[in-house]
Amino acid sequence: MVRNKVHEVSSRSRLDRLRLCFSRFGADAFLVSHLPNIQYLCGFTGSAALLLVESSASTLYTDSRYVFQAREEVAGARVTIAKRGLIHALGSDLRARRGRRRVAYAPAHVTVAQKGALEASAGSRVWWVSGGDAIERLRAVKDAPELAIMHEAAVLISEVVAGIIPSITPGITELELAAEIEYGIKRRGGSGPSFETIVASGARSAWAHARPTSKPLRKNELVVLDQGAILRGYCSDLTRTVFLGRATARVRRLYRAVLEAQVAAKGAIRPGVTAGEVDSAARRVLKGYGLAKYFTHSTGHGLGLEIHEMPRLGRSEKTLLEEGMVVTVEPGVYVEGLGGIRIEDDVVITPAGAVNLTNAPREFLEL
Numbered sequence: 001m002v003r004n005k006v007h008e009v010s011s012r013s014r015l016d017r018l019r020l021c022f023s024r025f026g027a028d029a030f031l032v033s034h035l036p037n038i039q040y041l042c043g044f045t046g047s048a049a050l051l052l053v054e055s056s057a058s059t060l061y062t063d064s065r066y067v068f069q070a071r072e073e074v075a076g077a078r079v080t081i082a083k084r085g086l087i088h089a090l091g092s093d094l095r096a097r098r099g100r101r102r103v104a105y106a107p108a109h110v111t112v113a114q115k116g117a118l119e120a121s122a123g124s125r126v127w128w129v130s131g132g133d134a135i136e137r138l139r140a141v142k143d144a145p146e147l148a149i150m151h152e153a154a155v156l157i158s159e160v161v162a163g164i165i166p167s168i169t170p171g172i173t174e175l176e177l178a179a180e181i182e183y184g185i186k187r188r189g190g191s192g193p194s195f196e197t198i199v200a201s202g203a204r205s206a207w208a209h210a211r212p213t214s215k216p217l218r219k220n221e222l223v224v225l226d227q228g229a230i231l232r233g234y235c236s237d238l239t240r241t242v243f244l245g246r247a248t249a250r251v252r253r254l255y256r257a258v259l260e261a262q263v264a265a266k267g268a269i270r271p272g273v274t275a276g277e278v279d280s281a282a283r284r285v286l287k288g289y290g291l292a293k294y295f296t297h298s299t300g301h302g303l304g305l306e307i308h309e310m311p312r313l314g315r316s317e318k319t320l321l322e323e324g325m326v327v328t329v330e331p332g333v334y335v336e337g338l339g340g341i342r343i344e345d346d347v348v349i350t351p352a353g354a355v356n357l358t359n360a361p362r363e364f365l366e367l
Helices: 005-019 035-042 063-072 085-098 112-123 132-141 144-167 174-187 202-207 249-268 274-290
Strands: 031-032 048-055 058-062 078-081 100-103 127-128 199-200 220-226 230-231 239-246 300-302 307-315 326-329 332-335 339-342 347-350 353-356
Touching: 005 035, 005 132, 031 035, 031 132, 035 048, 035 132, 035 249, 048 085, 048 274, 058 063, 058 085, 063 078, 085 112, 100 112, 112 127, 112 202, 132 307, 144 174, 144 220, 144 230, 144 239, 144 347, 174 199, 174 220, 174 239, 199 202, 202 220, 202 339, 220 339, 239 249, 239 339, 249 274, 249 332, 249 339, 249 347, 249 353, 274 307, 326 332
Parallel strands: 031 100, 058 078, 100 127
Antiparallel strands: 031 048, 048 058, 199 220, 220 239, 300 307, 300 326, 326 347, 332 339, 347 353
């Protein structure tokens, strides 16, 4: 059995931290159905699973496709291979328990149909109570093994972006450039992109989440490249904006404003600050440039096993930042007809403030 000792210790620690939350919900157990949460708690990466975390034991339910994989990956839980469906296997085990039980679950990750099936399978002696976003809150603060992987993932995508610069030339299509970026991720050991790579040029660069098309890049236009890599399950996220040709004074001013907004947001990050205060720091800079109306999304988001995690760095967000959180910082401006500029980095929150994980050059590139 190939199981890393660090992984075993991490899984047991995370499961124990979840158990400490039981009293908050008045629960005896927690049913985990969201696959990234299952991976976080016990290491399983298959596509079909339920995890029941009880006060003194945990059980992973999966199917026969994952017999060998579960044996190798799972730590801190026994494995049950369900023969008649995961919910049926879970329900049968819960029915076998004596007395009434209160089982917490995450409403955001259970459909109405699934909830009905759980109630029917487990029977009337099981009361289902909301566990809210308890696991997401645990995941928001990364432990040392997670931070080590995320640093590697950030360096990987930084190297991909630095390596792609020579390919950003007139004539190459957005799709071709996106394909080169994703190929570079895998060449450097990533399992794939964290999300569909964004390459948007010209007026389309004002679309904050534009999908790449067959449009060729042309001289004298902005190009936004937003990409991320998954490395051993963890995501990175990096955006850079370049200009093909010699930029106008207006474009240079826009870039300077966005970069200053990013610097200000990073400077506001430290433990104990609210997520909304970081967002406000970026917006104050852009307002000073008269660009507030062109900044149409939040300043950043948490990052980890998923590309969007807690906390969200948005307007009036009250979440207090904590040491060990990893967030993106990505202010941008988007001007119809001209294009968009976004600069994004991944940072880890330390007692001294934000420390960059991504390290691709941030100066304005005119190619």
